Amino acid sequence: MTKNISESDTRANFIDPKLSESEWDPVHIVREYYFTDGRKLLGDKRGKRLFLDYLLKYNNTNLAIVEAKKLSDHPTKGLQQALDYAEKLRINFVYATNGKKIYEFDRRTGKGDYIKDFPTPQDLYHRLFGSKNKLxxxxxxxxxxxxxxxxxxxxxxxxxxxxxxxxxxxxxxxxxxxxxxxxxxxxxxxxxxxxxxxxxxxxxxxxxxxxxxxxxxxxxxxxxxxxxxxxxxxxxxxxxxxxxxxxxxxxxxxxxxxxxxxxxxxxxxxxxxxxxxxxxxxxxxxxxxxxxxxxxxxxxxxxxxxxxxxxxxxxxxxxxxxxxxxxxxxxxxxxxxxxSLKEGIQDGFLTPYKVKRVKTNIDEYIHTNDSKVIQGEVTKDRYEINDFNRSITVKQRTELVAKTILAQIGKMDKTIVFCSNQDHALDLRDYINQYKTVSDINYCVRVTSDEGKHGRELLEAFQDNDKDIPVILTSSKMLTTGVDARNVRNIVLTSPIGSMVEFKQIIGRGTRVFDGKDFFTIIDFVGATNLFYDAEWDGEPEDPKDEGGGKDPQPPRKPKVKEPGEPYERKEKLIVELSNGRQLKVTDVDTRYIDENGKPLTVREFLEKLIGELPAIYKDEEQLREIWSNPDTRSDLLEKLGELGFDNEQLNDLRNMIATPECDIFDVLSHISFSSDLMTRKQGVKFVKDDVQFFDVYENLKAKDFLEFILKHYEEHGIEELQRDKLGDLVKLKLGTSKDAKTAFGDMKTLLGAYYKLQKNKYRAV
Structure with a gap:
């Protein structure tokens, strides 16, 4: 008979009365206490929220957890999970019960035993804190x-x-x-x-x-x-x-x-x-x-x-x-x-991040007579990335970084750019404003101590989530701590960071949660994100080296205090202009994804994770072809991939790693799931065009031309051009009006059918 009693009935009819008998009034009990929000996932979705069956409180203090099981279960069946939650919540007393037996575990002693009744709130409070400390x-x-x-x-x-x-x-x-x-x-x-x-x-x-x-x-x-x-x-x-x-x-x-x-x-x-x-x-x-x-x-x-x-x-x-x-x-x-940051992201109170490591063909500078010295003098043969904008400025490199920032971010995505110093922040601001596509004068502004009151006003506008402008802030040290701007989507590092303390502070500028913000991106031009691989990045903190030898603790040493707003000391830097023949370019953008434990994943590691997830979505190549060949089911599949954490950008990175940008995402998925041969979009288009019978169905020459136009458009721009909602745009581009489309195909239903049949033909088995 007890097998038919559910857990909820067990709580109502057995556990609740026992708590009441021990003076746990409703004001002391929180049922189904959710204490995390769930890790943020793509598509504005959330991971699993953690919760307790019962949280027992007294005197505004969390005293105990009760893990409930149904009457027919073993009373300690869920004890280990409850202990894990108790560790997280810093709660010492954990109770596991099936309504008949009560098991008490005291985390302070690491021991547990069965008890007859729950202790009263007063008894438990005094066991924890003693009865003498009135304060x-x-x-x-x-x-x-x-x-x-x-x-x-x-x-x-x-x-x-x-x-x-x-x-x-x-x-x-x-x-x-x-x-x-x-x-x-x-x-x-x-x-x-x-x-x-x-x-x-x-x-x-x-x-x-x-x-x-x-x-x-x-x-x-x-x-x-x-x-x-x-x-x-x-x-x-x-x-x-x-x-x-x-x-x-x-x-x-x-x-x-x-x-x-x-x-x-x-x-x-x-x-x-x-x-x-x-x-x-x-x-x-x-x-x-x-x-x-x-x-x-x-x-x-x-x-x-x-x-x-x-x-x-x-x-x-x-x-x-x-x-x-x-x-x-x-x-x-x-x-x-x-x-920690890791806990905050796992709990869903902070936003996850991904890293883009950008490399250029001038991440070091070797001086030659072809380059023109504008200011200062050359003091060494080779300048490394740590020297840029500190002891040497190469204007064209700063210009390249500015153009790359604009290319890597969404046009209206709020972005903070961390620079080497205030002059570097000015240079980057000026180049960004030179190449921006938004006309507003405050699209990109510098916010440093030199700006004074005006800079603080711009910062306040940036922090205001109801305002779009400013979009980009360039700064040096001023914004490393405490600035609460919840909708920051990009943190850009253009200056080396030597201190893990400072690195954590800077990364923290992007972690604040905001509706619709699934993650933020760290765009790194200087290799600062290598600090993620430091064993101390977000692991268990270790004791620092003891330099005191038992002496009384002393407050931190006192450096010279700088006046608020005092300009920093500017030393003459080497400024060079490269010869006109030098072509600067970005040589690599390496994207790293962060797993659920806060560890950066290479694209290959990401691929291995992806392969483990895909079989749950489609069972074989035939089913994948069937799904992919229909714009509607293909859209559903891409949405499911997004829910698993694999958005379009990640899929494109995956394609670029194992194939080329000229390949279809379908071929990439089929290749990693079923080891099928890779095919470029050009090869796929030729495969369709070689099927003369398919085109012969349409007698009107304009209809055939339109279908070939769709294939050409797909070949050049990719699978996004075959979405259902793209058909209207394609008609306008090639045929003109809907009346012209009806003339070519007879009616709109035939046109839509041809659009779908073309894709089914494209993705049929070779």
Missing amino acids: KEQLHNIPFLLTGNFKPRYYQEIAVNKTMESIADGNKRILLTLATGTGKTFISFQIVHKLLQAKWNIESENRRPRILFLADRNVLADQAINTFNPYENDVIKIDGEEVRKRNGVVPTNAFIFFAIYQAIAEREDIGGYYQEYPKDFFDLVVIDECHRGSANEEGSWRAILDHFSSAVHLGLTATPKRDDNVDTYKYFGQPIYEY
Whole structure:
């Protein structure tokens, strides 16, 4: 009898009552809790979403997972999957049940056993956190401040709760590592909200805390201020303008203070504004993009952090631990929570990407007397790709790169081009505007610190998803961090990147999710994407080399602070003009596809993956011919291929690898599936034309000419010209009007039949 009881009936009649008996009220239970969106696939589709049968919550904290099976199943049948989900969600208690037996697994001990009843919410909470830490319970009890139907993502909840628990445990240095585009500012806001509501402060007084939010760029600070809008009456920005308005006195009448470190740090002959605050003024200092304070980066928080050393310091970074980020981790310690780019893409919260590695015939320069030196002097015989636009500029190469960018992107696809420096960004902008086909003056603009307010306005317009213009931004370092532009379709690398930290930040500019954006493309002219093959690209972070030998952690070293908007130092570069006889060209565009584990695939690896998928779509060559020979069923097949992740561009790359662009995609599919011979479109057209009987059916000479015209058009332009919706265009091109078409074929039905028969004849077996 129990075999006929379904899982849903088991939940309703057996599991739910047991939870209720243990005081789990409806407010504590989330049924079928979906916690990922599913990896983004082509065609605006999604992969499988992960979900739990039951999520048990108490005091705004996720406490346990319940994996349900039907009454006749073994109670622990789904335990392993539940444990995997618990690891992802950082939940310690996992229960597996078939309604009759309950199995409890505690991930902290790695052990499990059968229990009679579910524990109560209070018992489970106290088992996890203890009964003595009242502050932890108070901070958990404050719900997120949300607007509309917005719900936090699971990793955002984890990050906030882990931070609350760390503060309640008395930790003074806290680090969160979350991939770019995952909402670090939203997480910061919820942390600040909870602390303000709880009136937490380092002195345990009955007052709201004072919090300093530090960024290294105005655009980041301003974006953060917008996020904190619900607390707008409690927010103030510390900068020169605000201090001047107060007759030289720093503002103190707020709870949330925003600043860029350049505006409050010491500069030559100018004292830092931060020194005018008492050392114990702030209770919490939040340092956005804190990795930029590491030894080899341009930003440093050292003097400011030293001054406010009694405060809790919360560092936010997108970069896992590695040698070039060592100071950050020495200062803050191990991250209390990490969420990687790979996880974000797998969960569907970030957009996947593909890579186009572009090579030209001037990726190195050897000077000869044929070339003209415009500026500077030749200091070595051979200049490599790392030298371009730094120590040497070859104008024609910059021009070639600009033309190639336009050829590789969609005309209105929002694109960020990362350049070597501000002058290089100007040169590329000018060449792109020279060859663009869109007349708007702001189609391509430079956004760097030199542009000041006007540049920030252009950046805001670029970020506005309701505006088409600007389409292309050229920049150097300004846009590497924190700029939230969700509809970026292309990231173009025209300057070598030596730091994995910087590389991850740049790639993050394209990962934000936007409707209709299935992936973004990284177009690489300098080989920077070789960093994807670095073992530390997105794997488990390793401890950096210990250089401290047990010493107390020190804040990052302090480089010279640069004035906001100060022009960078320009050294005279070698500028050469090539001889007129030198023909520059792109020699190769190597496309790499990213698999579900974040690993770049060569086209050959991609082919092997494709071969494994194809048998599920058609069983033999005859069925493939039948499908392909009809424009309607062919369109359905191409759509199915797209759902599997193989769009037209990928199929064309596949064709170019194993055959030539003159081959039909049908022949490529048939070749890799059934080892059939490859045939060019020209050979296929000849095969049809040699069938005299097919053409003799149509007595009107114009009808025969039209069918031959279709074949010629197909031979030159490919299978896209044989789509059903192309017939009208072909009639206009060759016959003129629909009346002319009726004259040639008798009626439109005969014309349509001829169009379909022509294709059936084209794809019949040889």
